[in-house]
Amino acid sequence: MAQRRVVVTGIGVISGLGLDAHAFWKALSQGRSGIRPMELVDRTLLRFQNGAEVPDYNPSAYFDEKDIGLLDRFAQFGAIAAREAVKDAGMEFDAALRERTAIVTGSCVGGQTTEDEGFVGLYRNNSNRVNPFTIPRTMGNAAASRISLEFGVVGPAYTVSTACSSANHAIGQAFGMVRNGAVDLAITGGSEAVFSVGFLKAWEAMRVVSPDTCRPFSKDRRGLILGEGGAMLVLEPLEHARARGAKIYGEIAGFGMSSDAHHITQPSAEGAVRAMRWALEDGSLAPERIGYINAHGTATQANDTTETLAIRSVFGAHADRLAVSSTKSMHGHALGAAGAIEAAATLMALRCGTLPPTANYTTIDPTCDLDVIPNEARKAEVEAALSNSFAFGGLNAVLAFARV
Numbered sequence: 406m407a408q409r410r411v412v413v414t415g416i417g418v419i420s421g422l423g424l425d426a427h428a429f430w431k432a433l434s435q436g437r438s439g440i441r442p443m444e445l446v447d448r449t450l451l452r453f454q455n456g457a458e459v460p461d462y463n464p465s466a467y468f469d470e471k472d473i474g475l476l477d478r479f480a481q482f483g484a485i486a487a488r489e490a491v492k493d494a495g496m497e498f499d500a501a502l503r504e505r506t507a508i509v510t511g512s513c514v515g516g517q518t519t520e521d522e523g524f525v526g527l528y529r530n531n532s533n534r535v536n537p538f539t540i541p542r543t544m545g546n547a548a549a550s551r552i553s554l555e556f557g558v559v560g561p562a563y564t565v566s567t568a569c570s571s572a573n574h575a576i577g578q579a580f581g582m583v584r585n586g587a588v589d590l591a592i593t594g595g596s597e598a599v600f601s602v603g604f605l606k607a608w609e610a611m612r613v614v615s616p617d618t619c620r621p622f623s624k625d626r627r628g629l630i631l632g633e634g635g636a637m638l639v640l641e642p643l644e645h646a647r648a649r650g651a652k653i654y655g656e657i658a659g660f661g662m663s664s665d666a667h668h669i670t671q672p673s674a675e676g677a678v679r680a681m682r683w684a685l686e687d688g689s690l691a692p693e694r695i696g697y698i699n700a701h702g703t704a705t706q707a708n709d710t711t712e713t714l715a716i717r718s719v720f721g722a723h724a725d726r727l728a729v730s731s732t733k734s735m736h737g738h739a740l741g742a743a744g745a746i747e748a749a750a751t752l753m754a755l756r757c758g759t760l761p762p763t764a765n766y767t768t769i770d771p772t773c774d775l776d777v778i779p780n781e782a783r784k785a786e787v788e789a790a791l792s793n794s795f796a797f798g799g800l801n802a803v804l805a806f807a808r809v
Contacts, residue, residue, distance in 0.1 A: 408584050408585060409583065409584055409585075409586060409642040409643070409644070410584075410642065410643040410644075410656060411580050411583045411584050411640050411641070411642060411643070411656065411657045412640070412641065412642075412643045412646050412653045412654070412655065412656050412657070412809060413638045413639065413640055413653070413654045413655055413656075413657065413752055414493075414494040414495075414496075414639050414640075414641055414646050414651040414652060414653055414654065415489075415490040415491060415492070415493040415494025415495075415496065415637075415638065415639030416489075416490055416493055416636070416637075416638055416639075416654060416749050416752065416753070417485070417486035417487060417488065417489030417490035417491075417492075417493060417594075417635075417636065417637045418486060418489070418634070418635070418636045418746060418749050419459055419462075419482050419485050419486050419489075419634045419635050419636075420439065420457070420459065420632065420633075420634035420635075420636070420736045420739070420746055421439030421440070421456075421457025421458055421459060421460070421632045421633065421634060421735075421736045421737050422437070422439040422457075422735060422736050423439075423460065424459070424460075424461065424462065425489055426489060426493070426749065426753075429736070429746075429749065429750075430750075430753050430757070432735060433732060433735060433736075433750055433753070433761040433782070434757070434759050434761065434782045435782070436735070436761070436762045436764050436780055436781050436782055437735065437764075438457075438618065438619075438734060438735045438764045438765060439457045439460070439632070439735055439736055439737065440455050440456070440457050440618050440619060440630050440632075440735070440737060441455060441456075441457075441458070442454050442455055443455065443456040443458060443600060444458060445458055445600040445601075446600055446601065446602050446605060447602065450602055450606070451602075451605055451606070451609055452609050452614075452616070453605075453609065453614045453615065453616050454616075455615075455617065455618065455630055456600060456630060456631050456632065456633075456737060457630060457631070457632030457633065457634075457735075457736050457737025457739075458600060458632075458633060459482070459633055459634055464478075464481055467481065467484075467485050468481060468484075474538060475538055475541060475542065476542065476547065476551060477515070477516035477517075477518055477519045477542040477543065477547060477598065478518050478598035478633075479512060479514075479515060479516060479517070479518070479547070479548065479596045479597050479598035479633075479635070480516070480542070480547035480548040480551050480596065482548075482596040482597070482598060482633070482634055482635030482742070483510055483512075483547075483548025483549070483551065483552065483594070483595070483596030483635045483637065484548060484551045484552055484555060485635065486594060486596065486634075486635040486636050486637040486745075487508075487548075487552040487555070487556075487592050487594075487637040488555070489637070490592065490594075490637040490638060490639045491556065491592065491639060493639070493652075494639040494641075494651060494652075495649075495651060495652075496590070496639060498556055498557060498558070502589065502590060503556070503557050503558050503559050503560070504559055504560055505560055505588050505589040505590065506556075506558045506560045506588060506589070506590040506591065506592065507558075507560050507561040507562065507579055507582050507583075507587070507588040507590070507591040507592075507593070508549050508552050508553050508558055508560075508561070508562040508563075508591070508592045508593070509549070509561075509562075509563060509564075509565065509575045509576070509578050509579040509582075509591060509592075509593045510546070510548045510549040510552070510563075510564045510565070510572075510575055510593065510594060510595055510596065510637075511564065511565045511566070511567070511570075511571030511572035511573070511574060511575035511576075511594070511595035511741045511742070511744065511745065512545050512548065512564060512566060512571055512595060512596060512597055512741040512742070513566060513567075513568050513569065513571050513597060513740040513741030514545075514597065514599065514604065514740065514741065515543055515544060515545035515547065515566075516542045516543035516544065516545075516547060517543075517598060517599060517601055517604050518598050518600070518601050519536065519539060519542040519543050520539075520543050520601075520603075521601035521602065521603045521604060522536070522601070523535045523536065523539055524603060525603075545564045545566050546562075546563060546564040548564070548596050548635070549562045549563060549564045550562065552592055552637075556592075558592070560588055561582065561587075561588065565578060566741065567796055567798070567800045567802070568740070568741070568796035568797045568798055568800060569701075569738070569740050569741065569743055569744075569794060569795070569796040569797065570662075570744060570794040570795065570796035570800050570801060570802040571595055571740075571741035571742075571744065571796075572594055572595025572636070572741060572742055572743060572744035572745035572746075572748070572794070573662075573744030573745075573748070573792070573794035573802035573803070573804055574662065574744075574794075574800075574802045575593050575594065575595055575744075575745070576593045576594065576638065576640075576657070576660075576744065576745065576748060576804060577660035577662060577802055577804065578593075579591035579592075579593035579640055580593075580640060580657045580660055580804075581660070583640050583641065583642060589641065589642065589645065590639065590640065590641050591639070591640040591641075592637055592638075592639055592640075593637065593638055593640060593745075594635065594636045594637035594638055594742070594745035594748070594749075595635065595636065595739075595741050595742040595743070595744060595745040595746075596634070596635030596636075596741075596742050596745075597633055597634070597635070597739050597740045597741045597742040597743075598633045599631050599632075599633055599739075599740060600631075600633060605631070608631060611670075612628075613628045613629055613703075613705050614628050614629060614630065614631065615627040615628035615629060615630055615704065616628075618630060618734075618765050619703075619704045619731075619733055619734045619737065619738070619764075619765060620704050620734065620765045620766060620767065621700070621702035621703065621704040621709055621730075621731035621733060621734050621763050621766075621777070622700075622702065622704075622709050622713070622729075622731065622763055622766065622770060622773040622775065622777045623704075623763075623765070623766045623767050623768050623769075623770060623773075624767075624768040624769060624770035624773075625767055625768050626704040626705070626706065626709065626770075627704070628703075628704060628705055629703045629704050629705060629733070629737075629738045630704075630733075630737045630738065631737055631738055631739075631740070632733070632736050632737020632738055632739040632743075633737075633739055633742070634736070634739055634742055634746060635742050635745070635746075636742060636745035636746040636748065636749045637745065638745070638748065638749070638752075640657065643656065643809065653809050654752040654753065654755070654756045655752045655755045655756060655806045655807060655808055655809060656806065656807045656808070656809050657804060657805070657806060658687075658688030658689075658690055658789065658805045658806060658807040659683075659684045659685060659686070659687030659688025659689070659690060659804075659805035660684055660687055660688075660802070660803070660804055660805070661679070661680045661681060661682065661683030661684030661685070661686070661687055661801075661802075661803045661805075662680055662683070662800075662801060662802045662803070663676050663677075663679035663680040663683065663801045664676065664799050664800055664801070665799025665800075665801070666799060667799050668799065669797060669798055669799070670797050671707060672707055672708050672711040672712070672795055672799075673711070673799060674711050674712075674714040674715040674718065675715075676795070676799055676801050677701075677711065677712060677715035677793070677795055677801055678715045678718045678719055679801070680793075680795075680801035680802060680803040681715065681716070681719045681791060681793070681803050682719055683803075684791060684803040684804065684805040685719075685791075685805060687805070688789075688805040688807070690789055690805055690807070692719060692720050692721070692723055693723050694788050694789045694807075695720070695723075695727065695788075695789050695790060695791055695805075696726075696727065696728060696785065696787035696788055696789065696790065697727070697728045697729070697730075697751070697754060697755075697760050697785070697787045697790040697791075698716065698727060698728075698729045698730075698790065698791045698792075698793060699730065699731070699732060699747045699748075699750055699751045699754075699761075699790065699791070699792040699793065700712055700716075700729050700730065700731045700793055701731070701793045701794055701795045702729075702730070702731020702732075702733055702734070702763070703731075703733060703738055704731070704733065704734070708795070709770070709772075709773050710770075710772040710773060712793065712795070713772065713773045713774065713775055716729065716775065717775075724775065725776075726776075727775065727776065728760050728776050728778050728783065728785060728787075729763075729775045729776060729777055729778070730760065730761055730762055730763040730777055730778040731763050731777070732746070732747055732750045732761050733747075734762075734763050734764035734765050734766070735761070735764050743794060744792065744794040744802065744804070747792050747794070748792050748804055748806075750792075751790050751791075751792045751804075751806055752806055754787070754790065755787055755789075755790055755806060755807075755808050756808075758784060758785065758786050758787075759782050759783070759784055759785075760778055760782060760783045760784075760785050760787065761778070761782055762778040762779060762780050762781050762782050762783070763777040763778055763779055763780070764780060765780075766779035766780050787808070788807065788808055789805065789806065789807040789808070790805070790806050790807075791803055791804065791805055791806075792804045792806065
C-alpha cells in the first residue's frame with residue numbers, strides 16, 4: 406500500500422492555561438502565562454513556589470465518583486483531552502472504525518499523585534493498607550485504557566514512556582500506523598500530573614527548577630517551571646478527512662527520532678540535529694520551507710544554548726529567517742505531555758496564522774541568537790513547522806507539520 410498523507414482533524418487540550426483548547430489558544434495568542442503559585446501542594450516544603458497547574462479543575466464535572474476513584478489525575482486529563490479532540494473532529498465510531506482505530510499515548514511518570522499518596526500513608530502515617538485501586542491508578546497506560554473504554558476502540562492501544570519526549574514519540578508512532586495503512590484513525594497525545602510533594606522534591610534536588618518563572622532563551626533564565634495537563638490529537642488520512650468535509654488543522658508531514666548516546670541528563674546538539682534532519686527527510690521538506698519551530702526550550706542554561714546550536718547546524722543561514730518560540734514559558738514543562746501540548750500549539754499556529762511568543766523574555770543571550778518571538782504573538786503565514794522534544798536519557802523526537 407502506498408503511504409497515505411496524514412492530517413489532524415481534532416485537538417483537545419487541558420493545561421495550565423485553561424480547561425479546553427479554546428482557552429489554551431486564547432492565552433497563547435495573548436502571550437499570557439499560566440505560571441502561578443502552586444495550590445496542590447504545601448509550598449513551604451519546597452524551595453520553588455510556582456508551577457503551571459490546571460486552574461479551577463473539578464473532576465466531578467467530568468467523571469462520576471466511581472470513575473474518579475479508578476483514575477489518577479493524569480489519566481483524567483488524558484480522557485478529557487481525548488473527548489474534546491474526538492468531538493472537535495466530528496468523529497462518530499461504528500463497529501468497523503472501532504477496529505481500525507489506534508490509541509497511542511505518552512506519559513513520563515504515570516499515576517504519580519496516587520503513588521505519592523500511597524507512600525505517605527505507608528511511611529509517614531504508618532498505615533498498613535493502601536488504596537485497592539493503586540495499581541490501575543498508577544499504571545502508565547491508564548489514560549490509553551480509559552480512552553479505549555470510553556469510545557469502544559478495540560484496535561491497537563498502548564503508551565510510550567520516554568521522559569519529556571513521550572508524547573512526541575506517541576504521536577510519531579500513531580502517525581506511522583495511519584500513514585502505512587495499519588489503522589484508519591488514531592487518537593494520540595499525552596497527559597501528566599506532577600504536583601505531588603515527593604516528585605517535586607526530586608526535581609528540587611536536580612536544581613533545574615526556576616525560583617520565579619520560565620524565561621526560555623533569555624540571558625537571565627534560571628530553569629524550568631513544571632506544568633501539568635493533557636493534549637490529544639485525532640489523526641486520519643487526508644483523503645478520508647476531505648471526503649467527510651472535516652476541518653483540517655494541518656498535515657503531519659514527517660517524524661524524526663534519535664538517541665544521543667551521550668549523557669543521562671546533559672543534552673547533545675548532535676542528537677537534536679539528527680532528529681530534526683530526519684524529520685525533514687521523512688517529510689521530504691527542504692529546510693527553507695520551515696518557517697516556525699516550537700522549541701523544546703526548557704529555560705535551562707544547557708538546553709537553550711544546545712538547542713540553538715542544533716537549529717543553526719540544521720538550517721544554516723535560514724536560521725536567521727526562522728521564528729522560534731518556547732510555549733513552555735506559558736504552560737510550563739508538562740514532561741510526558743509536553744510534546745502533545747506543543748504539537749497542538751504548533752498546529753493551531755499554522756491554521757490561524759499566528760505564532761505564539763516566548764513569554765517572560767527580558768534580555769538577549771548571545772548564545773541563543775535566534776528570533777524567539779519575544780513576549781508578543783506574531784501574525785505570520787507559515788508553510789511548515791517543527792515541534793521539538795528532547796528528553797533526559799538523550800531521547801529526541803521531532804514532528805514536522807505542514808499547512809494543507
